[in-house]
Amino acid sequence: MTLETDAMSDLPPAATATAPKATRPLFWSVRRELWENRSLYFAPATVSAVMLIAMVIGVGRILAAHPDLSRHDAPNPAMLALPYDFAAVAIMLTSFIVAIFYCLGALHNERRDRSILFWKSLPVSDATAVLSKALVPLAVLPAIAYVTTVVTQLVILLLSMVAGAVAGLPASTWMQTPFGDLTLVLVYGLVTQTLWLAPFWGWLLLVSAWSRRAPFLWAFLPPLAVCLVEKVALGSSHFADLLGYRIGGGFHEAFVEPMRNVVRTTGPHMVVNGSPFPQVGVGDLDPARFILAPGLWAGLAVAVAFFFGAVWLRRRREPI
Amino acid sequence: MACIEARGLRKTYGTTVALDGVDLRIEEGRIVGLIGPNGAGKSTALNAILGLTAYEGELKVLGRNPWTERNRLMTDVCFIADVAVLPRWMKVSQALDYVAGVHPRFDRARAEGFLARTTIKRTSRIRELSKGMVTQLHLALVMAIDAKLLVLDEPTLGLDLLYRKQFYDTLLNDYFDHTRTVIVTTHQVEEVQDILTDVMFIDRGRIALDCSMEAFETRYLELMALPEHAAAARALGPMSERQVFGRSILIYDGVARERLAPLGEVRTPSIADLFVAVMGGKSAPQPQGAEGTAA
Numbered sequence: 001m002t003l004e005t006d007a008m009s010d011l012p013p014a015a016t017a018t019a020p021k022a023t024r025p026l027f028w029s030v031r032r033e034l035w036e037n038r039s040l041y042f043a044p045a046t047v048s049a050v051m052l053i054a055m056v057i058g059v060g061r062i063l064a065a066h067p068d069l070s071r072h073d074a075p076n077p078a079m080l081a082l083p084y085d086f087a088a089v090a091i092m093l094t095s096f097i098v099a100i101f102y103c104l105g106a107l108h109n110e111r112r113d114r115s116i117l118f119w120k121s122l123p124v125s126d127a128t129a130v131l132s133k134a135l136v137p138l139a140v141l142p143a144i145a146y147v148t149t150v151v152t153q154l155v156i157l158l159l160s161m162v163a164g165a166v167a168g169l170p171a172s173t174w175m176q177t178p179f180g181d182l183t184l185v186l187v188y189g190l191v192t193q194t195l196w197l198a199p200f201w202g203w204l205l206l207v208s209a210w211s212r213r214a215p216f217l218w219a220f221l222p223p224l225a226v227c228l229v230e231k232v233a234l235g236s237s238h239f240a241d242l243l244g245y246r247i248g249g250g251f252h253e254a255f256v257e258p259m260r261n262v263v264r265t266t267g268p269h270m271v272v273n274g275s276p277f278p279q280v281g282v283g284d285l286d287p288a289r290f291i292l293a294p295g296l297w298a299g300l301a302v303a304v305a306f307f308f309g310a311v312w313l314r315r316r317r318e319p320i
Numbered sequence: 321m322a323c324i325e326a327r328g329l330r331k332t333y334g335t336t337v338a339l340d341g342v343d344l345r346i347e348e349g350r351i352v353g354l355i356g357p358n359g360a361g362k363s364t365a366l367n368a369i370l371g372l373t374a375y376e377g378e379l380k381v382l383g384r385n386p387w388t389e390r391n392r393l394m395t396d397v398c399f400i401a402d403v404a405v406l407p408r409w410m411k412v413s414q415a416l417d418y419v420a421g422v423h424p425r426f427d428r429a430r431a432e433g434f435l436a437r438t439t440i441k442r443t444s445r446i447r448e449l450s451k452g453m454v455t456q457l458h459l460a461l462v463m464a465i466d467a468k469l470l471v472l473d474e475p476t477l478g479l480d481l482l483y484r485k486q487f488y489d490t491l492l493n494d495y496f497d498h499t500r501t502v503i504v505t506t507h508q509v510e511e512v513q514d515i516l517t518d519v520m521f522i523d524r525g526r527i528a529l530d531c532s533m534e535a536f537e538t539r540y541l542e543l544m545a546l547p548e549h550a551a552a553a554r555a556l557g558p559m560s561e562r563q564v565f566g567r568s569i570l571i572y573d574g575v576a577r578e579r580l581a582p583l584g585e586v587r588t589p590s591i592a593d594l595f596v597a598v599m600g601g602k603s604a605p606q607p608q609g610a611e612g613t614a615a
Contacts (some may be wrong), residue, residue: 015558021425021426022423022424023422023423023424024421025421025422027421028417028418028421028422029422031417031418031421032414032418035409035410035411035414036410038406110407113407113408114402114404114405115405115406115407115408116405117401117402117405118405118406118407118458120370120372120394121394121398121399121400121401121462122394122419122422122423122559123391123394123395123422123423123424124394124422125390125391236491288479315376317372318372
């Protein structure tokens with residue numbers, strides 16, 4: 001039996017005596033998620049780019065039709081804010097869809113490609129691993145949505161100023177755009193909706209950790225089946241109402257009577273123009289009501305339960 | 321202190337018994353080959369040792385319960401479970417960054433040193449590497465971790481001969497230092513025979529053989545009997561007999577070399593042949609040749 005070392009002495013000696021280094025498992029695990037899922041930032045960026053290109057074309061058409069806009073009335077602030085709102089809504093919606101697909105794959109794909117055996121060979125606990133994945137819809141994606149939206153809005157502002165200068169609009173026109181409101185509503189909206197949807201993300205992660213195949217179907221069909229069975233068997237729709245409240249109720253709880261605002265701020269003129277986007281201002285936020293909503297806290301409790309369920313499953317489930 | 325100590329280790333999946341009361345003790349600084357047929361319980365045993373699966377019975381790895389203390393254990397234990405489990409989307413540089421970021425005992429310079437000997441590029445994605453290169457990368461990562469226990473489950477499955485040879489050479493020359501413990505399972509038994517210090521056969525959830533290679537070499541002998549001594553050789557009670565090119569080859573357990581030497585050529589059997597002798601007697605029918613030549 002030969003145990004002599006041969007001419008491999010070009011290698012540094014084994015670090016048998018060195019003290020263990022400090023590590024940051026959570027930080028690196030979140031980075032790992034960004035490495036693997038580039039759609040987390042590519043998708044919002046692409047939507048933003050496509051929207052900006054569309055706006056350039058649209059503004060070009062308006063300028064071609066009305067070379068001198070200075071003779072028209074100055075636009076009202078709500079109308080000025082419209083493209084910014086449009087950008088924010090489109091990017092938030094994109095993040096929402098990206099988050100759904102991300103969560104369903106997060107604990108499923110690593111079992112399917114067996115890479116979970118590599119992750120588990122490293123000193124990263126299941127709780128840390130699942131937490132890093134939960135942080136993506138809870139913190140990383142909202143942050144990406146925020147940054148993408150603000151950058152997009154700055155580009156829109158720049159575009160507007162250039163187009164306005166060409167068309168002879170005074171620069172003061174843009175000063176009326178309610179940027180403070182826009183940013184505050186954006187941050188508030190992202191925070192409240194993320195917290196409100198936490199159990200939804202938790203559910204998707206749980207299904208991702210549990211299902212052997214087709215996590216998408218397992219996530220959405222059983223709740224749908226429960227709704228149908230309840231409707232057919234009992235004639236009621238409590239479960240459907242509960243789910244509807246969870247998906248849409250966040251806006252209801254976080255803002256003052258949203259529907260009335262839509263009518264008030266958009267006004268008949270914009271509705272005629274076919275624009276369905278409500279203009280929400282700072283006065284429409286209702287943080288106190290949101291914080292006190294039992295639905296928020298019940299949802300967070302369920303989210304925590306789903307989170308620990310996902311950790312429990314990741315500990316025990318084997319590669320598929 | 322024993323690196324691994326198990327008493328009455330049991331694991332069942334429904335009605336299937338994967339581990340049926342395994343007792344074993346592996347000392348520090350050994351290279352142990354865990355040999356067994358498919359479904360014998362090798363992977364289950366390794367999964368229990370690595371804290372990947374719950375079990376019944378007593379099991380201590382480096383003095384810890386691997387199921388309840390897994391998080392702390394994984395700082396000192398490393399494993400290559402199966403081949404090609406490195407995530408295909410990852411870049412080589414990201415793999416290095418990640419392991420360096422989460423493992424307190426990872427020596428990045430050492431991993432870079434191993435990689436410098438290969439043709440693996442830092443910017444490549446793992447999906448672009450050949451199977452052999454992925455294994456080289458995994459080995460480079462693992463060998464740069466100052467672990468006390470390394471578990472290798474079929475580490476060379478699907479690799480060509482050159483990579484397989486290189487894998488074990490590298491492991492022996494650059495990693496093993498008599499304080500670390502290595503457990504390896506493989507079907508390519510002949511390739512690990514020379515590097516093992518201990519060998520264990522596992523069959524149907526039980527340890528069928530457990531001995532050091534020194535003991536192996538003194539205890540088991542293989543005799544290539546001269547035709548005229550075949551009957552005398554058989555009279556000494558061989559574990560098994562097989563025919564190769566018309567000559568009887570018999571394996572003995574605990575028969576003195578001096579008694580066998582006059583009957584033909586004596587040598588240490590290969591682990592593979594002993595494995596067949598130990599396992600074959602129980603599950604396969606007796607070789608035909610034994611009857612044929614006796615007549």
